[in-house]
Amino acid sequence: MNEFVRSLDASSSAGSRPAASDIARPNAPIRVRDSNEWNFDADLQALQEAYEESGSPVAVNFRSLVPLGSGVDRATHLFHSYPAKLLLNIPLFFINCTKYSSPNDVVYDPFSGSGTVLVEALLAGRRALGADANPLARLIATAKTTHVYPDVISTALDTIVSNIDLRNQLPFTTTIKRDMWFSEDVVLSLGALLYSIRNNTTGNILAFMEACFSACVKRLSVSDPRLSVPVRLKGEALSEHVLNSPVAIDLFIKVVEANSARLAKMPAGCTSVIHTDARQAQPDGAIQVDLIITSPPYAGAQKYIRASSLSIGWLGLAPSDRLRELEKLNIGREHFCKSDYNADITPLLPGAREVLAKIKSVNPLRSHIADTYLREMDDAANAIVSRLRQHGHLVLVVGDNMICGHTFPTSQFVKEIFASKGLSTALELVDDIRSRGLMTKRNKTAGTIEREHVIVFQKR
Ligand SMILES: C[S@@+](CC[C@H](N)C(=O)[O-])C[C@H]1O[C@@H](n2cnc3c(N)ncnc32)[C@H](O)[C@@H]1O
Numbered sequence: 001m002n003e004f005v006r007s008l009d010a011s012s013s014a015g016s017r018p019a020a021s022d023i024a025r026p027n028a029p030i031r032v033r034d035s036n037e038w039n040f041d042a043d044l045q046a047l048q049e050a051y052e053e054s055g056s057p058v059a060v061n062f063r064s065l066v067p068l069g070s071g072v073d074r075a076t077h078l079f080h081s082y083p084a085k086l087l088l089n090i091p092l093f094f095i096n097c098t099k100y101s102s103p104n105d106v107v108y109d110p111f112s113g114s115g116t117v118l119v120e121a122l123l124a125g126r127r128a129l130g131a132d133a134n135p136l137a138r139l140i141a142t143a144k145t146t147h148v149y150p151d152v153i154s155t156a157l158d159t160i161v162s163n164i165d166l167r168n169q170l171p172f173t174t175t176i177k178r179d180m181w182f183s184e185d186v187v188l189s190l191g192a193l194l195y196s197i198r199n200n201t202t203g204n205i206l207a208f209m210e211a212c213f214s215a216c217v218k219r220l221s222v223s224d225p226r227l228s229v230p231v232r233l234k235g236e237a238l239s240e241h242v243l244n245s246p247v248a249i250d251l252f253i254k255v256v257e258a259n260s261a262r263l264a265k266m267p268a269g270c271t272s273v274i275h276t277d278a279r280q281a282q283p284d285g286a287i288q289v290d291l292i293i294t295s296p297p298y299a300g301a302q303k304y305i306r307a308s309s310l311s312i313g314w315l316g317l318a319p320s321d322r323l324r325e326l327e328k329l330n331i332g333r334e335h336f337c338k339s340d341y342n343a344d345i346t347p348l349l350p351g352a353r354e355v356l357a358k359i360k361s362v363n364p365l366r367s368h369i370a371d372t373y374l375r376e377m378d379d380a381a382n383a384i385v386s387r388l389r390q391h392g393h394l395v396l397v398v399g400d401n402m403i404c405g406h407t408f409p410t411s412q413f414v415k416e417i418f419a420s421k422g423l424s425t426a427l428e429l430v431d432d433i434r435s436r437g438l439m440t441k442r443n444k445t446a447g448t449i450e451r452e453h454v455i456v457f458q459k460r
Pocket residue numbers: 082083084085086087110111112113114115116117131132133134137276277278279294295296297304329330331332
């Protein structure tokens with residue numbers, strides 16, 4: 001049995017996969033697939049020629065190249081918010097170039113977040129493999145890529161709602177200060193709702209319902225909806241927010257119905273395999289993947305775990321209820337002890353020496369964050385490239401960021417790291433229009449990422 005099949009089996013026995021009855025329903029709607037609907041071979045050829053002629057990155061606008069309209073509600077992409085989501089036009093483009101993948105090939109995203117690449121892979125009739133260190137990201141991506149029929153969801157929803165009893169509460173975990181973020185009423189409603197979800201569903205339906213529950217959590221909290229990390233609203237904004245806050249169960253029903261309609265647009269029977277850490281070694285006998293598309297994390301630019309902390313708290317996704325434990329797996333994390341970063345170190349990349357020294361003169365912690373990031377990205381690149389089959393392609397979507405007022409050329413460094421693992425650069429594109437929510441204007445230490453580099457490598 002190959003790794004793909006074995007992993008699917010392992011997750012079934014862990015209870016996160018469906019019983020056959022969950023997916024094999026009679027009178028199910030015809031599946032809506034868009035494999036063969038898209039083909040970008042001619043566009044790719046034109047970009048390739050321009051790149052070969054100029055020898056430098058070619059400017060491209062993926063929103064024009066793949067015209068979908070803005071904020072498009074395509075399949076399950078809008079199931080749940082997530083920081084720094086990749087513009088879906090990018091994987092849609094590359095997966096549907098016959099040079100890079102064919103139906104049934106395995107498409108891998110080692111930093112899969114909320115599953116943008118995995119969703120596009122499945123829509124194009126490919127198999128989907130992911131990895132993410134954030135358990136909430138894995139839950140969302142699993143729910144978005146595991147097909148469940150609408151009538152199964154509708155029956156489960158009726159059961160959940162009719163069994164809600166405010167006396168039955170799920171014990172609350174201690175990762176977040178519950179009372180700082182939720183009113184007493186909301187705590188009671190969410191506690192009873194989660195109790196009913198956990199006691200009335202299993203397998204795929206449980207994952208779907210928990211992901212929908214999570215999609216409601218931030219909305220029901222008193223945190224600023226414009227920010228990805230929880231920041232408590234104050235004064236008038238707080239009063240207005242509380243006044244307009246929806247009833248928890250009503251919101252949950254709405255979210256379930258909308259997401260059920262989205263999931264119905266995924267191929268019937270589709271599923272994905274999602275690992276925990278991109279640095280995870282390839283198991284013996286694992287199959288090699290055909291195409292990798294990924295947008296890696298940045299050094300200190302996004303707080304994925306903190307952004308997910310309200311949901312992680314409710315769903316009890318942190319080991320021993322400690323967020324710090326989860327953060328340790330995150331490449332680009334920010335928390336280190338002073339003893340970690342006092343020593344002098346030799347940077348992994350000679351080209352990074354100068355910028356790391358400049359950052360260190362302003363803030364030694366930030367320099368350590370950036371240096372650790374490069375080392376951990378190097379470990380990840382070893383594991384990621386080892387999964388790619390010979391002559392397979394890897395598409396990296398990465399920009400640059402500011403650290404302590406200095407430009408940190410992440411794209412250049414990450415390109416150098418991946419190129420050192422037996423890959424040749426096949427194509428380089430630059431998209432000037434910011435394609436995802438990477439804006440982290442945080443005072444002097446971090447800045448916006450202005451443009452995105454899309455680098456296509458081929459394994460030698
Ligand atoms: C830029 S985001 C990817 C977003 C994704 N493309 C989407 O559209 O939702 C980077 C992701 O890398 C994940 N990450 C950080 N360290 C990781 C590691 N060691 N292994 C796997 N994923 C990791 C973060 O949790 C985050 O979800």
